[in-house]
Amino acid sequence: MSVFVSKLKVAILGFGTVGSSVARILCDLAPEGIELTHIYNRNIDRKRVDWVPSSVQWTEDFDTVLNSDVSILLELVGGLDPAGSWVRRALEAGKSVVTANKKLIAFHGIELEKLARSRNAHLRYGAAVAGGIPVIPGLQQGLAGDQVTRIEGILNGTCNFILSKMEEGAEFAEVLKEAQGHGYAEADPTEDVDGFDARAKLVILSRLALRADIDPNEVPCRSIREVSAIDFDYARELDCTIRQIARAELRGGDVLASVGPMLVPRASPLAWSRGTENTVLVGGHYGGDVVFSGHGAGGHPTAVAVVSDVIGIAHGSRAIDLPSKKTAIGGEFLLRHSIRFVVRDQPGIIAEIALALAEQRINIHAISQKPGYGKDSLPFVVTVEPCAASALHRALTRIGNLTCLIEKPFDLQILEPEERV
Amino acid sequence: MSVFVSKLKVAILGFGTVGSSVARILCDLAPEGIELTHIYNRNIDRKRVDWVPSSVQWTEDFDTVLNSDVSILLELVGGLDPAGSWVRRALEAGKSVVTANKKLIAFHGIELEKLARSRNAHLRYGAAVAGGIPVIPGLQQGLAGDQVTRIEGILNGTCNFILSKMEEGAEFAEVLKEAQGHGYAEADPTEDVDGFDARAKLVILSRLALRADIDPNEVPCRSIREVSAIDFDYARELDCTIRQIARAELRGGDVLASVGPMLVPRASPLAWSRGTENTVLVGGHYGGDVVFSGHGAGGHPTAVAVVSDVIGIAHGSRAIDLPSKKTAIGGEFLLRHSIRFVVRDQPGIIAEIALALAEQRINIHAISQKPGYGKDSLPFVVTVEPCAASALHRALTRIGNLTCLIEKPFDLQILEPEERV
Numbered sequence: 001m002s003v004f005v006s007k008l009k010v011a012i013l014g015f016g017t018v019g020s021s022v023a024r025i026l027c028d029l030a031p032e033g034i035e036l037t038h039i040y041n042r043n044i045d046r047k048r049v050d051w052v053p054s055s056v057q058w059t060e061d062f063d064t065v066l067n068s069d070v071s072i073l074l075e076l077v078g079g080l081d082p083a084g085s086w087v088r089r090a091l092e093a094g095k096s097v098v099t100a101n102k103k104l105i106a107f108h109g110i111e112l113e114k115l116a117r118s119r120n121a122h123l124r125y126g127a128a129v130a131g132g133i134p135v136i137p138g139l140q141q142g143l144a145g146d147q148v149t150r151i152e153g154i155l156n157g158t159c160n161f162i163l164s165k166m167e168e169g170a171e172f173a174e175v176l177k178e179a180q181g182h183g184y185a186e187a188d189p190t191e192d193v194d195g196f197d198a199r200a201k202l203v204i205l206s207r208l209a210l211r212a213d214i215d216p217n218e219v220p221c222r223s224i225r226e227v228s229a230i231d232f233d234y235a236r237e238l239d240c241t242i243r244q245i246a247r248a249e250l251r252g253g254d255v256l257a258s259v260g261p262m263l264v265p266r267a268s269p270l271a272w273s274r275g276t277e278n279t280v281l282v283g284g285h286y287g288g289d290v291v292f293s294g295h296g297a298g299g300h301p302t303a304v305a306v307v308s309d310v311i312g313i314a315h316g317s318r319a320i321d322l323p324s325k326k327t328a329i330g331g332e333f334l335l336r337h338s339i340r341f342v343v344r345d346q347p348g349i350i351a352e353i354a355l356a357l358a359e360q361r362i363n364i365h366a367i368s369q370k371p372g373y374g375k376d377s378l379p380f381v382v383t384v385e386p387c388a389a390s391a392l393h394r395a396l397t398r399i400g401n402l403t404c405l406i407e408k409p410f411d412l413q414i415l416e417p418e419e420r421v
Numbered sequence: 422m423s424v425f426v427s428k429l430k431v432a433i434l435g436f437g438t439v440g441s442s443v444a445r446i447l448c449d450l451a452p453e454g455i456e457l458t459h460i461y462n463r464n465i466d467r468k469r470v471d472w473v474p475s476s477v478q479w480t481e482d483f484d485t486v487l488n489s490d491v492s493i494l495l496e497l498v499g500g501l502d503p504a505g506s507w508v509r510r511a512l513e514a515g516k517s518v519v520t521a522n523k524k525l526i527a528f529h530g531i532e533l534e535k536l537a538r539s540r541n542a543h544l545r546y547g548a549a550v551a552g553g554i555p556v557i558p559g560l561q562q563g564l565a566g567d568q569v570t571r572i573e574g575i576l577n578g579t580c581n582f583i584l585s586k587m588e589e590g591a592e593f594a595e596v597l598k599e600a601q602g603h604g605y606a607e608a609d610p611t612e613d614v615d616g617f618d619a620r621a622k623l624v625i626l627s628r629l630a631l632r633a634d635i636d637p638n639e640v641p642c643r644s645i646r647e648v649s650a651i652d653f654d655y656a657r658e659l660d661c662t663i664r665q666i667a668r669a670e671l672r673g674g675d676v677l678a679s680v681g682p683m684l685v686p687r688a689s690p691l692a693w694s695r696g697t698e699n700t701v702l703v704g705g706h707y708g709g710d711v712v713f714s715g716h717g718a719g720g721h722p723t724a725v726a727v728v729s730d731v732i733g734i735a736h737g738s739r740a741i742d743l744p745s746k747k748t749a750i751g752g753e754f755l756l757r758h759s760i761r762f763v764v765r766d767q768p769g770i771i772a773e774i775a776l777a778l779a780e781q782r783i784n785i786h787a788i789s790q791k792p793g794y795g796k797d798s799l800p801f802v803v804t805v806e807p808c809a810a811s812a813l814h815r816a817l818t819r820i821g822n823l824t825c826l827i828e829k830p831f832d833l834q835i836l837e838p839e840e841r842v
Contacts (some may be wrong), residue, residue, distance in 0.1 A: 025566060025707055032744075126563060132708035134555075134563020139561050141738065142547055142555020145446060146729025260819030269714065272690065284444055287725035290715035293690065296710060304708035307566025315741045317562065320733055323453075 008314050011038035011070040012087065013062070014077035014185050015047045018100055018127075021303035022074060023052055030308070033314040038065045050213040062086055066093060070198070072122075072313060074306055075099040084108060087123075094119045098309040100127035100302055106200035106216050109207065113321065124309035124319055129201040130155060130278040132301025133294040139208045140320045143216065143284060148209040150249045150283035150393050152415065155201040157276030157297040158185045158192035159224050159244035163261070164274055168239055172225060184276055193257040195221030202259060209282055210248060212255045212327035219248075219329060222260030224290055231340060234381040235263055237368055238338065238414070241271050247333075247417055254330035263338055263414040269293070270415065336365065336414040337380045339396070342407040345375040353382060356398040360391040364385040377406050389413065429735050432459035432491040434483070434507065435498035436468045439521055439548075442724035443495060444473055452728070454735040459486050468660035483507055487514060493734055495727055496520040506531060508544075515540045519730040520547035521723055527621035527637050530628065534742065545740055550622040551576060551699040553722025555714040555729070560629045561741045564705060569630040571670045571704035573836065576622040578697030578718040579606045579613035580645050580665035584682070585695055588662055592650050605697055616642030616665065616680040623627065623667040623680060630703055631669060633676045633748035640669075640750060643681030647831050652761055656684055656800040658789055659759065659835070662692050666836055668754075668823075675751035684759055684835040690714070691836065753809040757786065757835040760803045760817070763828040766796040770825055774803060777819045781812040798827050 012019045019039070026036045032093070036056055041047045044058045053336035059065060062082075065073065066089060075097055077083045084104050087097050091112065099105065104114070105125045116123035126136045128155070130318045139148070154160050161184050165175040176193070179185035191197045203216045224244050235242050240263040248257040269291045273279045278296025279377045283289050295301040312319075343349055354364060362384050384392065389411075396409050431447070433440045435590045438467045440460070447457045457477055462468045465479045480486060484504075486494065487510060494511045496518055498504045505525050508518050512533065520526065528531070537544035547557045551574070560569070573579050582605050586596040597614070600606035612618045645665050656663050661684040669678040685692045690712045694700045699717025704710050716722035733740075764770055775785060783805050790801035805813065810832075817830050 021707070029566075029568060031566070078494050092808075132564075132567070132705070133711055134559035138555035138559045138563035138713075141558035141733055142726065142729050143553075144732040145450075145452070145730075146553070146725040147450060269693065272693070284553070284725060286442070287722040288716045290713070292559075292711070292713060294711035301708040304564065304705060308563050309566075311565040311743075312741055313564055316739050317741050318736060318738045320736045320738050417490040 006034040008071045008278040009035050009037040009069055010074060010310060010342070011040065011065045011068070011071045012036065012074045012076060013040045013065065014075070015039050015041040016076065017299040018302045019076040020049070021299035022076065022306050025303050025307045027051060027053070031314070032311055033313050038068060038070055044047055066070070070095065072096045072310055074310070075101055076306070078103070080104055080107065087112060088115065091115045091119055091121050091123065094121050096122035096313055097312070098124045098306055100125070100306055102128040102197070102204060106203040107206065110213060117321070122313045122319070124312065125204070126309045127302045127305035129204050130280055130292065130296040131298065132304045133278055133280065133292045133296060135205070135280045135292045136208060137308070138290070138292060139205070139282065143209070143282060143287065143290065144320055144322060146284035146287045147256065148282055148284050151202070151205050151209050151280065152247045152270060153202070153205070153243060153272055153280040154243055154273045154278050155198040155246045155280070155296065156192050156244055157278060158189065160273050160278070161276045162193070163224065163227065163242055163244065165394060166227065166229055166407050169229055171229050172227060193225055194223040198244060198246040199259045202248055202257065205280070206255060206257070207324045209252050209322040210255060211322060212250065213324050214248070214255050214257060214327055214329055215371060219257045219259060224261045227261050230379055231410070231412065233370060234338065234340065234368060238263060238383070240265050240414065242412065243270060243273070245270065251331050253327070255327050256331050256333055257329055258333070261412060263412045265414070265416060300313060308366045332390060333413065334386045334388055336386050336393055336416065337384050337411045337413040338414065339384065339409050340379060341382065341405065341409050342377060342379045343404045344406060345378045346404050349402070352402055353399055356395045357384060360395045361385070362387045362391060362395060428454055428456040429493055430456050430458040430489070430491045431493045431495060431731060432461065432486045432489070433457065433495045433497060434461045434486065435461050435496070436462040437497065437724045438720035439727065440497040441470070442720035443497065443727050446724050446728045448472060448474070452732050452735070455731055459489060459491055461486050487511060491516065493517045493519060493731055495520055495731070497727070499524070501525055501528065508533060509536065512536045512540055512542050512544065515542050517734055519542035519545045519727055519734070521546070521727055523549040523618070523621040527624040531634060538742070543734045543740065545733065546625070547730045548723045548726035551713065551717040552698055552719065553712045553725045554701065554717060554794050555726070556626070556701045556713045557629060558729070559713060560626070560703065564630070564703060564708065564711065565741055565743060567705035567708045569703055569705050570699065572623070572630050572667060573625050573668045573691060574623070574626070574701040575664055575691055575694045575699050576619040576667045576701070576717065577613050577665055578699060579610065580619070581699070582697045583614070583696050584645065584648065584663055584665065587648065587650055588653050590650055593646060593648060614646055615644040619665060619667040620680045623669055624679065626701070627676060628676070628745045629668045631671050631676060632743060632745040633671065633723065634745050635669070635676050635678060635750055640678045640680060640759060643807055645682045648682050650832065651800055652831070654791060655759065655761065655789060659684060659804070661686050662735055662837065663833065664691060664694070668684055668693065672752050676748050676749070677752050677754055678750050679754070682743055682833060684833045686835070686837060689836060753811060754834065755807045755809055757807055757837065758805050758832045759835065760805065760830050760832040761800060762803065762826065762830050763798055763800045764825045765827060766799045767825050770823070774820055777816045778805060781808070783808045783812060783816060783817045
């Protein structure tokens with residue numbers, strides 16, 4: 001008994017890594033009720049493959065797809081433009097859209113969902129966060145009955161690859177080059193290493209999990225570029241590693257959020273991701289912590305999420321559309337920090353640092369100095385008790401004036417349950 | 422703009438730990454479009470609470486619920502009878518059912534889903550496997566586009582609590598008593614410790630992930646009762662711990678499946694669950710391994726899954742119903758084993774064991790004997806290279822005749838990627 005009266009026609013927009021993986025899965029698995037009919041790309045002759053059925057129409061013209069009898073457009077081009085206008089035009093024409101475009105959904109998702117509803121079309125973006133890991137369906141379908149208060153995630157595979165490699169002793173610049181060689185990092189790595197990719201994903205998760213619409217531009221991002229191999233040596237002393245963490249938490253009426261490198265205790269599930277893997281921790285008031293982990297990027301894992309969304313639409317499964325509301329980013333996490341100094345050794349340095357911290361009412365927890373460095377460029381680390389990053393940065397600004405400093409001090413927050421003060 | 426014309430009326434059947442947590446969440450969160458109208462239990466006066474709205478009708482009569490205008494029945498009674506007949510009668514009457522009843526779904530799920538479809542009613546059971554962890558929605562909605570070939574899970578919180586505690590040095594009997602004290606284990610712990618609970622969940626996951634309907638009675642189950650504290654000492658030498666693992670894998674046209682204690686390498690995500698936590702690993706052909714982890718049991722986490730299913734129905738989100746087919750359990754995993762012997766020491770024991778193993782073409786990998794035991798009751802462990810459990814058990818039957826044995830030899834398989842031979 002088939003529930004499908006006729007097949008839903010599907011078009012792929014963008015035949016890159018993800019697009020060709022989607023075509024591959026649709027051809028291999030031939031899911032019931034779904035037929036691939038169009039593939040759009042620029043310079044189509046460069047892209048043609050012989051394993052796609054000859055019935056599929058290849059085109060370089062978006063309007064050919066839009067004006068066809070295709071029901072679902074798979075937007076796998078990425079970026080805000082022209083992808084955004086294509087998605088809008090498709091929804092306006094009453095066609096459903098499946099997209100892997102985190103940036104588009106982070107910045108324009110609410111408006112696009114509204115448009116989709118008004119046309120009785122589907123807009124699905126399970127692939128936009130954590131690729132093949134079903135975090136979005138898990139949140140929408142499986143955790144709708146909880147009150148989620150907290151998200152912590154490793155949402156960018158490139159950063160995780162780089163930091164996992166640095167853990168073995170390499171420096172940022174050389175690992176970045178290696179990641180670019182593997183195709184894990186772009187020629188311009190800004191979106192990944194400076195946190196903007198993870199930020200877009202965090203904004204989407206905040207909307208679905210915390211039901212809070214936050215402005216991506218308000219989320220503070222710190223780059224992982226400043227992390228140095230020596231920071232991993234000191235991290236080990238604290239039984240931690242270093243990862244790019246995207247986090248958001250409901251606090252009062254606001255959301256606390258940040259993206260950047262953090263010290264992660266080895267006992268945390270967020271310390272377990274290796275290579276390009278992603279991990280997402282969702283903390284619920286009723287259900288406690290749920291952890292999702294797996295391949296967050298790459299053609300095939302991302303394609304699984306895209307094809308799953310298409311199957312969902314074909315089976316008439318509506319995404320659960322829970323109300324979210326505009327919420328400000330406000331307040332600060334109060335966490336322990338570890339600060340790396342590199343100095344030309346001379347008497348009185350610790351006294352100066354201690355004084356500047358005391359002025360901001362920040363208590364020193366420990367000072368650690370590894371042997372094997374000369375007095376003219378001596379690294380050491382100061383761990384401080386829980387404090388706001390803003391207070392610490394005021395202290396570090398003052399400390400930054402010390403002439404003995406060889407480098408700007410570099411601080412990392414420690415990801416651990418917060419002491420409420 | 423509300424999508425809800427009128428509220429869906431909901432009844433709770435069974436006001437135990439899960440039922441009262443469901444009521445609590447429905448009262449606290451008041452999800453849009455849903456109204457709790459009935460609570461059924463035996464001896465209702467013993468159960469009444471004052472925090473439920475006075476509009477809710479308490480009843481000891483199932484027919485009162487069935488004949489009311491309730492749209493969704495939440496079956497939280499458990500067991501095959503009378504729960505099974507209630508679910509059937511509700512579906513026959515065109516009412517939707519949400520259940521946490523793994524046994525009912527494992528043994529009768531296919532028939533009940535068919536009945537639900539024929540009446541255009543919903544049958545949802547997200548809470549039946551791994552409680553608050555959205556494995557079922559993750560599989561149905563997020564991994565429908567993959568070809569899942571393998572499931573490995575810690576699906577029983579009671580066993581995980583017991584084995585986590587034994588890891589710290591305690592023996593089975595005392596930890597079982599402690600678990601019973603906490604309410605983590607039943608007075609009769611058979612369902613949990615002998616593997617039947619995990620087996621029911623594995624059967625459900627096989628259907629949804631592998632699309633293979635397997636007969637629960639065909640899945641080999643081994644109890645964790647025979648695991649001893651000393652096994653953890655030897656596990657540590659192999660950089661492993663011991664967990665109850667439920668696993669199923671597509672192999673040719675058949676499914677390989679088993680439930681029981683295994684040695685789990687510490688690097689595996691399945692070694693990370695602590696206490697009553699559950700972990701499920703889903704291996705996909707396209708998307709690779711995805712891991713879900715969290716609280717697999719308990720009132721609140723299970724209630725989150727139940728309420729999420731109710732919200733899904735209220736939002737018109739149909740569960741994706743992918744075709745599965747009847748599949749036989751066949752074949753054997755080829756894995757390394759570790760075998761614990763306890764003997765009265767005398768010359769020639771190792772020679773006898775080696776001979777019996779060699780007869781079955783099983784190679785010894787290592788022999789390990791910890792100091793500190795007397796010659797009259799000497800434990801040691803033999804690790805063998807990958808072999809089928811049936812061949813090993815033939816060897817152990819022969820070895821079992823040795824008069825020097827103080828105890829029956831006890832073997833554990835090591836959970837690691839299989840060498841294909």
